Amino acid sequence: MGSASTTKDFSTFCDLGLALASQVGLNTDHSVGKDLAKAGTRQVDGHKAVVVTMIDEDGNPVSYTIAAEGKPHLLSTETSPGLMTVRLGDFGTPVNATPPPDDRIARR
Template sequence: MSVRRTLTASVICAMTVIGVAGCSDDESSDQPFQGQSADEVAAKAVTATRDATSVRMAGKLSAEGQPLTVDFHVDTQKNCEGRMAMQTGAADVIHTGQATYVKGDEKFWENAAQGSAGGEKKARALSGRWVKVPVGDSRTTGLCDKQGFLADLDSDKSERKGMTKGTVTTVDGRKAIPLRKKKGSGETITMYVATEGKPYIIKLDQSGGKTPGSVVFSDYGKPVKATPPPAGKVVDGTKAGTAS
């Protein structure tokens, strides 16, 4: 499974639905962003989020029919630290410089080694240990490519109409205005945009449909503390599993 593809389908494509093309407008005189349509507010939020030097994304999604929990802090230089967990295992991930390190449980490595000879034995040996994985391994490194998957915000230029503004609320301690879109499949997508400071995306909810989920965006612009594990505690998976 490509984690980046899963996140793109469950979160970033949902942003795309909101972030481009014409939207309807429920404008009222006592709301922020007066004189701006829902589409204009969403476009500004997409741009601000994409241009931020760093962001933390934490929440629960649906990946191939099973729940996926993610909590990742990433920046534009692909520095990254975080954790993902699903029924097929959990793993901590660090990416800094040109290296990615993963510390997964036994289930995680069993799933990663499916179909390979001695997979169960390898999974037991790697469980709970930091493993340096090949650069470009989409199961993990895709999560650390902020600019890569946020670029998908503008990838779908098909018809996007029917958004409305909601009433200002508080999300993660910040005031935000919800921008909501209902789709024919029974799916509802809601983007919460900060009404103070830069119009960052604060939260994205997707209910109904096949990929429900909710992700909170925070820690914009804060340095990502991605420190490599001690070399003596790393298994170098780029060299057939020899210790680095």
């Protein structure tokens, strides 16, 4: 991602764990790929995780940790050391969301 990242750029993180877990080492057309590679395991907030690495479009290393037990979901992602770290949690916890009033919704 370049410096002009938007919220939309990060929207794919929601299902990333499932997508990566089923496609590690494969391109989007399911041919053998070279971009994603398994890089071992580690603990993330007390959960066993598989580490998957790649190089992003800007040439920066990126690592993803995906739950190794239960449903495969993204636990964390880290770009170039110190650039960005995202940790996810509270999976399965109900979310009580209240829609914003109509005058606060942007529509195209």
